[in-house]
Amino acid sequence: MTSDPLAAPRGTVTLADVARAAGVSLATASFVLSGRAGSRSAGSAATKEKVRAAAAELGYVPNRHAQAMRTGRGGGIVLTLGALDDPWGVQLTTQVREDALVHDLSTLVLADERWFQYLMGASADAALLTSIDFVEDGPDLTRRLAASTHSGLVAFSAQMEPESFDVVSSTPTRAIAHAYRRLRARHEQVRLLAPDFSHRPGGTFAHPRAEAFLDAAREHGDGPGAALVHLVPEGSHETYVAAAAWLAGPDRPEAVICFTGYQAVALQIAAERAGIAIPEDLEIISIGDVPAATEYFGPLSYYGVDDVFARLSRILIDRATDRRDRPGELHTFDWEFFPGTTTRDPDGA
Template structure:
């Protein structure tokens, strides 16, 4: 195979393959399939000449950029990093690339950033905390959209997660370990936070116990660290704490140890997301696997289906998986 050269054109490929320029154009741009024999000749000619199509010219012809826009809430959060990793893997398999926007947990910037991204891509995968009313503008983007959360009432396909069941499973796990006084440290800025509170409450109510609920101002390790002292040094210290996500849990655990508490002997701690860091701290974090990479993969597949005219406004709900590690233990006091 010869090295790529700027002098090689689509006409050279057509001449070598013995087909028309239009045939080469349709093959390269993926707008038409041909017989195996013709496609084999085209492939061989392209490889022999080292021809490379011009992506900009291709997009002008087809109206497609072969690019998917992904808007996530915080690239520093490993959950979203894993979502992007899964989405990128699926996109590459379909000859798409990703264009990423980090909205940085800033609702005021979210809409303008996504609207600026939309004209540059064929479709969008969006992670947003916006309510149904606040997210309705996404229907006006004139591009296929897949949401990384179920939004009731919007005709947008989405990949969701059973948040209520996730918190229920953690609470049930802690109850089975003998814990009765359980707290939930949440993030009220997330719409899914209420589902997680209700799931934990349901489990405790079945055993006749109540859930103590606390809140953080952001879903970060720093916020978990800051909340720790008012929970563990307050008058109603819990025996176990379920955190909104793993980052909050990791920050909480760090501060708890600094305050002199032994984990999990004095307090059990659990999170949600199964981020990679959780397995490499001491004690290792008990968590719920939200299947983040699979979420990204499925979102890309739904978007590609929509681009192919197979739009489905339904939703997919991923099932939580309990991952038991060392940060939770039998209550002995």
């Protein structure tokens, strides 16, 4: 009776089983299946195909923890987004997931701001830190992470400069000033719809976006600025409920700058359901990209970064796949206006 060399053995399939079935050395199988198939040690194209075919046939699943200890790679990209219902984060995650799978990398989303605690005890090939500027000691925590085993850090920050990690600098300060000027040209009052960050140091009014809005109001002689800010609980559903109440009350706005894309979507839905004509009776501008898949009515007008999700994904994939010690790079993302149906100037004037 001839035994099938690719027949699945009993128990857990090991790397040695794959190497034996493919007729290669353990080292060659390791190189092929650990994401280092581009190395000469991985053998010819035919050898790599034999190893992959054997692994697939046997149902081999690599031990990511052991692989991380052996190679310094964790097999994944961590996105520290802090929330799960922001369309911006959902679109970024989708883009990174699609790009990362090609390189045999998984995508993990951290839905809170405890990124330092998590990453200090985890192996990751790359990690995007998005809340550095808004948590206590954010820059210092980033440097401490970089000084450990994390050479694949990408810091989303308007405060930091590249060190051993990349920095994506993308500040909407000027965009908010432009949005205010655009709406103020047609309205006596411009409002800001913002999440309540009372749980963060300084609260909402210490956030750079709120500060930029208050500066714009002050430059136009409007105020008091704080009275122009309408705070609502965080989250898409919570924003919708609060926006519906706002639009039904005596303080109904005519021109609103929204702190984030998900808030703009929630306000637009609330206005449409209330029968408020957009943009005739209410103009909305989002600060931040609004993915088309999240829009329920006409496209929102927003200030954002062209091709932002693909650009961020490329930076992360590059950091995840190139593990050499190298200086960090600065990536500057400029903001521009993308007109939609929620403003009266569709030509962007």
